[in-house]
Amino acid sequence: MDPLERDYIARWASTILGFPCIDYLSEETASTIFHELSRSEETLNPIRDTWGNWDWQYCASQRKGLTYVPHVDQLLRSALSRRVRGSNATMWPANKKFALVLTHDVDMVSESAISLCGLRQCAACELVKPNSLLRKSLSLSRMSARYMSQAFRDRLDDCLWHYEDWLKVEESYGFRSTFYFFPSPVKKPAQWDCIYQFPDIVRFNGKRMTVREMMQSIHRAGWEIGVHGSYRSAFDGEVMKREKGCIEDALGSRVTSVRQHYLHYDVRITPTLQGEAGLTTDSTQGFNRSIGFRAGTSFPYWCWDHVHQNPLRVLEIPLHIMDGSLFHPAALEYDEEFAVRHALQLMDAVEAVGGCLTLLWHAEYLNRPKYRNSYKRLLDEAAQRGAWGCGAGELYEWWLNRETSVAMDHLRTASTASPSL
Numbered sequence: 332m333d334p335l336e337r338d339y340i341a342r343w344a345s346t347i348l349g350f351p352c353i354d355y356l357s358e359e360t361a362s363t364i365f366h367e368l369s370r371s372e373e374t375l376n377p378i379r380d381t382w383g384n385w386d387w388q389y390c391a392s393q394r395k396g397l398t399y400v401p402h403v404d405q406l407l408r409s410a411l412s413r414r415v416r417g418s419n420a421t422m423w424p425a426n427k428k429f430a431l432v433l434t435h436d437v438d439m440v441s442e443s444a445i446s447l448c449g450l451r452q453c454a455a456c457e458l459v460k461p462n463s464l465l466r467k468s469l470s471l472s473r474m475s476a477r478y479m480s481q482a483f484r485d486r487l488d489d490c491l492w493h494y495e496d497w498l499k500v501e502e503s504y505g506f507r508s509t510f511y512f513f514p515s516p517v518k519k520p521a522q523w524d525c526i527y528q529f530p531d532i533v534r535f536n537g538k539r540m541t542v543r544e545m546m547q548s549i550h551r552a553g554w555e556i557g558v559h560g561s562y563r564s565a566f567d568g569e570v571m572k573r574e575k576g577c578i579e580d581a582l583g584s585r586v587t588s589v590r591q592h593y594l595h596y597d598v599r600i601t602p603t604l605q606g607e608a609g610l611t612t613d614s615t616q617g618f619n620r621s622i623g624f625r626a627g628t629s630f631p632y633w634c635w636d637h638v639h640q641n642p643l644r645v646l647e648i649p650l651h652i653m654d655g656s657l658f659h660p661a662a663l664e665y666d667e668e669f670a671v672r673h674a675l676q677l678m679d680a681v682e683a684v685g686g687c688l689t690l691l692w693h694a695e696y697l698n699r700p701k702y703r704n705s706y707k708r709l710l711d712e713a714a715q716r717g718a719w720g721c722g723a724g725e726l727y728e729w730w731l732n733r734e735t736s737v738a739m740d741h742l743r744t745a746s747t748a749s750p751s752l
């Protein structure tokens with residue numbers, strides 16, 4: 332195993348366990364962990380799905396029946412079992428038992444409204460779709476009719492205009508979350524991109540305001556705003572930088588967290604572009620059509636640069652459970668009971684290793700009972716179990732401080748132990 336790869340695993344494992352532990356890991360164990368965290372299997376197999384993504388069905392761990400368990404965390408624990416046995420210490424604030432990272436992708440802000448800029452983007456998207464001329468025309472007519480009634484709709488209510496309810500439910504448990512907003516306007520829209528714009532009118536906390544003002548209100552309340560990178564940004568560094576700038580200009584504040592729309596992502600390219608754009612935390616490495624542990628771990632890890640064979644300065648907070656994966660007909664298609672039962676199975680496994688469970692519930696699904704109820708039930712359960720409910724940026728800060736303090740402790744111990752000259 333390359334020394335850089337071994338150092339990378341040493342840093343990750345000691346951040347979790349709080350002491351240098353690489354010497355307790357066999358070459359084989361360290362190599363298995365590296366293979367999973369670096370996602371090297373995704374560089375070796377060119378297969379991708381409809382959206383150009385790696386997904387659960389391609390993982391070797393899926394064929395071994397391991398995607399629903401954090402098998403890498405379990406491997407680390409079992410290799411260190413003698414050292415960690417009997418210890419009740421966790422790595423989380425106030426010795427919380429595990430972390431629950433809460434996130435929302437904001438793909439829509441209205442069920443009915445559309446701006447002129449949104450209509451233009453919609454037309455551009457429609458032109459690149461592989462649909463018949465008739466279907467394209469019908470879709471454009473529908474969108475135009477939507478735009479024509481805009482003046483009236485602005486004064487009416489919209490069933491999505493109560494996104495403050497996400498904040499209220501999280502606040503009731505003392506939790507926070509990250510809202511990933513889509514940049515606007517998108518320069519080269521793809522057919523799957525979102526169409527809302529920052530000047531669009533919404534209602535938030537009972538007040539009429541623009542999307543831009545809603546983002547600022549959420550941020551002022553103590554929640555994090557991140558970038559929901561457009562489909563093409565995953566492969567285009569200039570687009571990625573521009574979109575980060577778009578969100579920062581609208582928010583009037585720096586943003587550091589990102590999740591790619593549709594989870595469109597390539598481990599060889601996207602994390603490098605995110606890092607070059609100045610983003611420090613990503614939460615895209617998950618599944619669209621199932622739930623589980625893409626890298627076999629519940630814990631964050633630094634993304635690996637497959638070109639220069641180095642760790643990048645982008646921390647991956649892996650995504651484990653997405654609402655669409657639980658309920659969509661093209662995914663698991665569960666009802667509420669089945670969804671909660673399976674999600675709790677993952678929570679059990681994460682709690683057992685003192686790890687971190689990441690949820691993604693789309694902001695626009697808050698009126699769908701099974702989506703809303705299941706979210707609340709998972710938060711309720713996590714709070715009862717003593718979880719730390721936080722956003723991606725908060726977790727990044729905590730991880731970075733923990734990594735630094737463990738490294739400093741190690742240096743102090745080593746200098747005390749070395750003979751003075």
Ligand SMILES: [Zn+2]
Nearest residue numbers: 436438592593
């Ligand atoms: Zn999205």
